[in-house]
Amino acid sequence: xxxxxLAICIADEVYQNRFVKCLxxxxxxxxxxxxxxxxxxxxxxxxxxxxVIIVGDCEKERLEVLAHRGENLLxxxxxxxxxxxxxxxxxxxxxxxxxxxxxxxxxxxxxKSLQRTDQKQEKERHLIGVFSVTQEEMQxxxxxxxxxxxxxxxxxxxxxxxxxxxxxxxxxxxxxERAQDILEMEDLMTVATTxxxxxxxxxxxxxREQNWEYTHSIKNPESLAEGSCEIYRVMxxxxxxxxxxxxxxxxxxxxxxxxxxxxxxxxxxYLLVSKEDTLxxxxxxxxxxxxxxxxxxxxxxxxxxxxxxVYHTDEDWRRLAERWQWGELGEMLRxxxxxxxxxx
Numbered sequence: 001x002x003x004x005x006l007a008i009c010i011a012d013e014v015y016q017n018r019f020v021k022c023l024x025x026x027x028x029x030x031x032x033x034x035x036x037x038x039x040x041x042x043x044x045x046x047x048x049x050x051x052v053i054i055v056g057d058c059e060k061e062r063l064e065v066l067a068h069r070g071e072n073l074l075x076x077x078x079x080x081x082x083x084x085x086x087x088x089x090x091x092x093x094x095x096x097x098x099x100x101x102x103x104x105x106x107x108x109x110x111x112k113s114l115q116r117t118d119q120k121q122e123k124e125r126h127l128i129g130v131f132s133v134t135q136e137e138m139q140x141x142x143x144x145x146x147x148x149x150x151x152x153x154x155x156x157x158x159x160x161x162x163x164x165x166x167x168x169x170x171x172x173x174x175x176x177e178r179a180q181d182i183l184e185m186e187d188l189m190t191v192a193t194t195x196x197x198x199x200x201x202x203x204x205x206x207x208r209e210q211n212w213e214y215t216h217s218i219k220n221p222e223s224l225a226e227g228s229c230e231i232y233r234v235m236x237x238x239x240x241x242x243x244x245x246x247x248x249x250x251x252x253x254x255x256x257x258x259x260x261x262x263x264x265x266x267x268x269x270y271l272l273v274s275k276e277d278t279l280x281x282x283x284x285x286x287x288x289x290x291x292x293x294x295x296x297x298x299x300x301x302x303x304x305x306x307x308x309x310v311y312h313t314d315e316d317w318r319r320l321a322e323r324w325q326w327g328e329l330g331e332m333l334r335x336x337x338x339x340x341x342x343x344x
Contacts, residue, residue, distance in 0.1 A: 003029070004110055007050040009036040010076065011057035015095070018195040022099045022234065042066065052109050054102075056095055063090070072109040074102070096193065100230050125240050128337075129266035131252040133282040138272055138307045140165045143251040144209070144321035146270075149334055151211035154246040157239060158214035159232070160185070162253025163221035166317045167207075167214070185218035189227055192235040199242050206243070209318075213245075221254065229258025233265070260293045268337070269298070270305045303336065 010016035020033060034050070036042055039062050042053060048071060055063060056076035063073055067089045076095040086092055093105050128150075130143045143158055150156045160167055183191075183205030191197045191205075207214045218224055236248055250266065252259070263269060273283070290298050308329060310320065324330055 003032040004052070004106065004112060005032045005034070005050045006106070007034050007036060007042055007053040009039050009042060009053070009055050009058075015056075019099070022195070023103075026099065026233075027103065039063065039066075052106050054106075074105050074109070076102070124246060125236070126247045127236075127266045127268075128247065128249045129252060129263055129269040130249065130272070131263070131269070132272035133286050134280050135272040135274055135307050136162070136253070138310070139251055139253070140167065141317040141320040141324065142270070142272060142305075142307065143249050144212075144317060145324045145330060146249050146333060146337070147209070147212035147214070148321060148325045149330060149337060150247045150249075151209075155244050156212040156247045156249065157206070157243075157245040158212065158249045158251060159236070160215055160217065160251045160253075161224055161227070161232075161256075162251045163218070163224055165217070165251065165253065167217040182216055184216045186220065186223045188215055188235055188239075189223070189231055192231045192238065195234075197238065197242075202239065202242055224254035225256050227256045229256075229262040229265075232262055260290055260295055263290070264295045264298045266301060269302045271302055272307050273304050275306055275309065 008016065008020060010019065016035070020035060023031065024033065039055060039058055042050075043062075043065050048069070050071070052072045052074055053066060054074045054076065057078075060075070063075070067073055067087070070089060073090040075090055075092045077092050078095055091105050091108060093102060128146055130139050130146070132139055139162055140160070143160075147156045147158050183201060185205075188202075188205045191202070205216055207216050232250075239245060240248070250262070252263065271283070271286075273280075287299075315323070
């Protein structure tokens with residue numbers, strides 16, 4: 001299928017550069033992009049060369065010539081104000097939002113179904129998902145065990161999307177004086193949304209264990225629901241590129257937009273169950289939900305992993321993860337992770 005030809009002209013140069021980079025990172029096989037510095041350059045073209053023209057930060061009066069000759073205009077607005085009403089040849093949408101939502105608007109004009117570029121064969125980053133509907137309390141120590149094992153050979157990051165997981169709040173771990181210099185999960189989500197960061201500030205959002213690292217806990221658990229698949233993807237792209245992680249472990253928990261899509265991104269997915277679980281009604285509903293979202297390939301990457309009974313209730317997640325790492329559970333995980341990494 002031929003690429004969709006886009007013209008992009010946004011006065012905010014920083015935003016435009018970030019937007020084009022993000023767009024081509026995820027939809028390179030779908031779009032052919034031409035960037036302009038002024039709307040007049042597009043108006044001066046004698047023929048309609050582009051299927052969609054994306055504009056922003058300019059007076060709408062300057063777009064009348066383009067609309068009059070039937071060009072498809074996607075206007076990125078600072079705010080979704082009442083006056084930003086759509087017309088036959090112009091669709092208005094919010095400027096600061098996930099790129100896939102802007103792509104949805106492009107689809108309205110073209111009628112094409114635009115898919116993200118499949119980077120699974122190209123990427124070096126390895127994604128491991130951890131989730132449970134019956135053993136939620138065990139997710140964090142299990143994820144930490146995976147991180148410790150993978151951390152023996154490569155840089156590993158745990159992204160903790162589980163509310164009330166047990167990871168200490170920043171002030172409890174570092175003390176009040178240090179806490180003010182720390183980026184919490186909300187801050188990293190903002191970085192992914194705005195694209196504004198320095199490497200030093202990213203490092204302030206990372207906690208460290210012996211041989212692996214993790215994103216700091218979220219200050220307000222309700223903020224997890226404000227995330228999205230695209231935000232977490234961009235967050236991982238930034239952290240992988242800037243800090244060099246080879247494996248990222250996603251500890252799923254709170255529901256957010258695109259959660260099943262991000263689960264489907266995982267190269268390996270561990271669904272934790274107890275010894276007594278055969279197929280609980282909650283697990284059955286989860287599987288049916290993934291099937292309804294047409295995630296059939298997801299099931300090939302799912303491993304139902306039986307969690308041993310935990311009798312030492314005074315152990316915190318770090319002690320439990322350490323015990324698992326060097327016990328029978330750790331040996332099983334080492335073998336499974338090695339086979340999964342070899343593509344077996």
